[in-house]
Structure formats: structure tokens, C-alpha cells
Amino acid sequence: MKVITTEIPDVLILEPKVFGDQRGFFKESFNQQKFTQATGIETTFVQDNYSRSSQNVLRGLHYQIQQPQGKLVFVGRGRVFDVAVDLRLSSKTFGRWAGVELSDQNHRQLWVPPGFAHGFVVLSETVDFLYKTTDYYAPQHERCIAWNDAELKIVWPVAGEPRLSKKDKQGVAFKDAEYFA
Ligand SMILES: Cc1cn([C@H]2C[C@H](O)[C@@H](COP(=O)(O)OP(=O)(O)O[C@H]3O[C@@H](C)C(=O)[C@@H](O)[C@H]3O)O2)c(=O)[nH]c1=O
Numbered sequence: 001m002k003v004i005t006t007e008i009p010d011v012l013i014l015e016p017k018v019f020g021d022q023r024g025f026f027k028e029s030f031n032q033q034k035f036t037q038a039t040g041i042e043t044t045f046v047q048d049n050y051s052r053s054s055q056n057v058l059r060g061l062h063y064q065i066q067q068p069q070g071k072l073v074f075v076g077r078g079r080v081f082d083v084a085v086d087l088r089l090s091s092k093t094f095g096r097w098a099g100v101e102l103s104d105q106n107h108r109q110l111w112v113p114p115g116f117a118h119g120f121v122v123l124s125e126t127v128d129f130l131y132k133t134t135d136y137y138a139p140q141h142e143r144c145i146a147w148n149d150a151e152l153k154i155v156w157p158v159a160g161e162p163r164l165s166k167k168d169k170q171g172v173a174f175k176d177a178e179y180f181a
Pocket residue numbers: 049051059060062063071118119120137165167
């Protein structure tokens with residue numbers, strides 16, 4: 001497995017080994033031992049999530065202020081632009097974002113540590129999006145920052161307004177958000 005750092009050193013791109021043959025391909029989408037060996041991160045994943053979205057859907061920017069979740073995210077089918085925003089006040093990269101294209105072609109996975117907000121926009125017709133989390137879903141602790149926050153200045157590779165859930169339309173400004181210590 002190859003590990004590539006992003007503009008935020010704690011946000012990592014993982015490239016698993018892909019075995020292609022005349023049938024298609026095989027890859028280990030997760031291997032605890034290889035993940036820890038390659039990244040130095042010792043954590044336990046407790047939940048697997050799978051969502052399907054159509055083109056131009058944007059989900060985010062989400063985090064849990066308690067029970068913060070580290071997320072290992074990847075695409076089963078399709079293409080997204082995936083974003084992690086550092087919400088850790090003590091971090092050198094507080095308030096900065098990292099964005100990476102994840103697709104069924106590049107097989108990339110993104111490690112989004114606890115203490116980050118996360119979101120993605122769908123670039124393909126549909127996307128099957130899969131991720132593991134290091135803590136359980138806790139809706140009472142869920143928070144959402146507006147995808148188009150003026151201060152964060154995330155450059156989403158979409159023209160016009162993406163399609164958002166009701167909840168995501170009510171995302172708060174970064175300056176008003178709750179942060180991590
Ligand atoms: C996230 C989640 C949702 N749900 C339910 C609640 C709701 O009725 C329905 C849809 O939830 P949402 O609209 O919050 O789903 P979604 O907008 O896909 O939320 C996800 O977005 C991405 C960007 C993340 O980073 C995730 O952590 C998560 O916040 O699924 C669960 O039961 N368990 C879960 O872990």
C-alpha cells in the first residue's frame with residue numbers, strides 16, 4: 001500500500017495494491033495490519049457506511065463534536081472530489097482544507113482523522129461511496145459547516161449550486177462552528 005501525504009500532513013491518501021486481470025480486478029479495500037504498518041495509525045474501526053448519490057450531490061461538511069469519527073473513505077463506483085477540513089484549534093493547519101479526487105479508476109482512499117469536517121461532491125453520474133469510521137454515529141453530536149463558507153474558500157470542481165440535503169442547506173459558517181481543542 002502506498003501512502004501519500006496531502007497539504008494537511010495528517011490527511012493521508014492511501015493507494016492499495018490493485019490486481020487486475022482479464023476478469024477485472026481484486027484489491028484489499030481494508031487490511032488492519034497493512035493500514036497500521038503503512039500509516040503508523042493504531043485505531044479501531046467500528047462502523048462501515050455505504051451511500052449512493054447522483055451527480056452534483058454534495059454531502060457535507062460533517063463532523064461529530066463528541067465521539068469524533070476518523071474516516072477511511074473510498075469510492076466503489078464513480079468519482080468524487082473529497083474534502084477534509086481541520087477543526088483542531090491546536091493544529092498548525094487549523095482552518096485549512098485538503099481536497100482529493102477519489103474514483104474507481106485511481107482506487108484512492110482518504111484517511112480523514114478525528115477532529116476534521118468531511119464532505120464530498122459527486123462528479124460522475126452516480127457514486128457508490130464507502131467508508132469506515134472509528135466511532136459510532138451519534139446524531140445528537142452531529143454538526144454541519146456550510147460547504148461554500150466564505151472563509152474556508154474550498155474550490156469545489158462543480159459549476160453552480162450542488163444538490164444538498166435540507167440539513168446541509170443549513171450548515172453554519174466556519175467562524176460560528178464548534179471546534180476541537
Ligand atoms: C451518517 C449516518 C446516517 N444515518 C441515517 C440518518 C439519516 O436518516 C440518513 C441520512 O443521513 P445523512 O443525511 O446524515 O447522511 P450523509 O449526508 O451521507 O452523512 C454523511 O456525510 C458524509 C459526508 C460523512 O462524512 C458522514 O460521516 C456522514 O455525516 O441515514 C445512520 O443511520 N447512520 C449513520 O452513520
